[in-house]
Amino acid sequence: MISVVLLGAGNVATHLFKAFNKAIEVSVNQWYSRNLKPLESYKNLVNITDDLTKLQDADLYILAVSDDAVSDISSQLPFENRLVVHTSGSVSMYDIDKKHKRGVFYPLQTFSKDADVDFSQVPLCIEALNNKEDRPILKKLAKAIGSQPHKVNSDQRAALHVAAVFVNNFTNQIYRIAHEITESQGAEFDLLKPLIKETARKLDDLSPFMAQTGPAKRNDKKTLKKHIKALEDQHHKAIYELLTKSIQKTHGSLIRRVNNSNKNN
């Protein structure tokens, strides 16, 4: 049995609480938030508090708080030499006050407020200053909620966090632009959804490099020109041009090779 005190009241804290609460091998001893209101509906399930000085004993303390608050709250904790971890992708483990045993428990997924989270689909990036004693606790905790733990150091976690912004926020913005383009001609955005899913699914079989197709990779100038001309929004045009350039940079040697072999024919 792993005992936990959870701190924070946002999406990550709430989804972690629900998962811990269901897990047989985890006991949430207490849930802290500066503001008790969001925790009220859970008070029959767990001891809740808004007073850091009244925190109970536990195997680990999880700071599921905003990035900016990690350092402050960790130094306000009225004890030392206990395992304290944060859940952030972009905050260093060393932002946690050095009086604690320090670690990170970063779930790499996008959480919606309302939808339930299936933690078997959430990789957990774990890091601990003390590999021998503390990392096994974090590993066990991840497994207890059905998640796959991965040992990830701070540099790797920072890279994953930036990369997550690309595949989540930027990809979603690309979807948004596709929505604007289809809407501008009264076409249905929904027709693109099977293609969107297949583009994501293809990564099960192929690397993104191998999966690439289309006019930019083929250097099909006629279609590229037609598309640029068709885009009415200057901002859409700029994104089209930059990402086309990016694809051609990635597949550049290939394009040169194809052009050369065409010349030789």
Place this chain on the structure above:
Amino acid sequence: MISVVLLGAGNVATHLFKAFNKAIEVSVNQWYSRNLKPLESYKNLVNITDDLTKLQDADLYILAVSDDAVSDISSQLPFENRLVVHTSGSVSMYDIDKKHKRGVFYPLQTFSKDADVDFSQVPLCIEALNNKEDRPILKKLAKAIGSQPHKVNSDQRAALHVAAVFVNNFTNQIYRIAHEITESQGAEFDLLKPLIKETARKLDDLSPFMAQTGPAKRNDKKTLKKHIKALEDQHHKAIYELLTKSIQKTHGSLIRRVNNSNKNN
């Protein structure tokens, strides 16, 4: 029963042939390619030819050829007043020689050479010059292979084709960049796959506008700066900056509203 003559030997032609061949209500009378070699392995299933003057009768002729070839081949066809359609997203219906009854049968999906295609996941955009007589044939053909037909005019199809480049090629390039970023720190790209799938899946519940989250939308300057600093490749930086600007343009009024309401508190 709908009888078809198929022209072309690429991915789209091959996947269409396989689907037609399985469909009870479709008969492929003949398969034409300028070069017979790629069709050889199908010659026990269908009459194959490389001679346009020997094309047989059929209810419709499907030009699944490269964009540039549509106009030429259509005018070389040794008959007139029959239904001739192309399968391209970006070619106008009017590129087909006007001696024919003209139409479009555009499958909106990405096709891999080897993987089998499930046409229930392929929306078919159909267009016909003669709505009353010819469109029902195209609708019936789409349904016969398990696909959903959608009436889409040429402007809408052009918009869908550009939008498809965004959600397929550009999204895939975003995945590629995420791969480069994770690899540069020895982190596993595979950890991002559940997030990639969830980002696509979310569109079942929410528009891309509503689904957006992250530092650009929140205008979280600290994280944005940290990310820009962490990106070593100038090209990655340029894409990060442009797509961040794009998100802030889309959600701009929201950011201003949040800032104003913060000021008021």
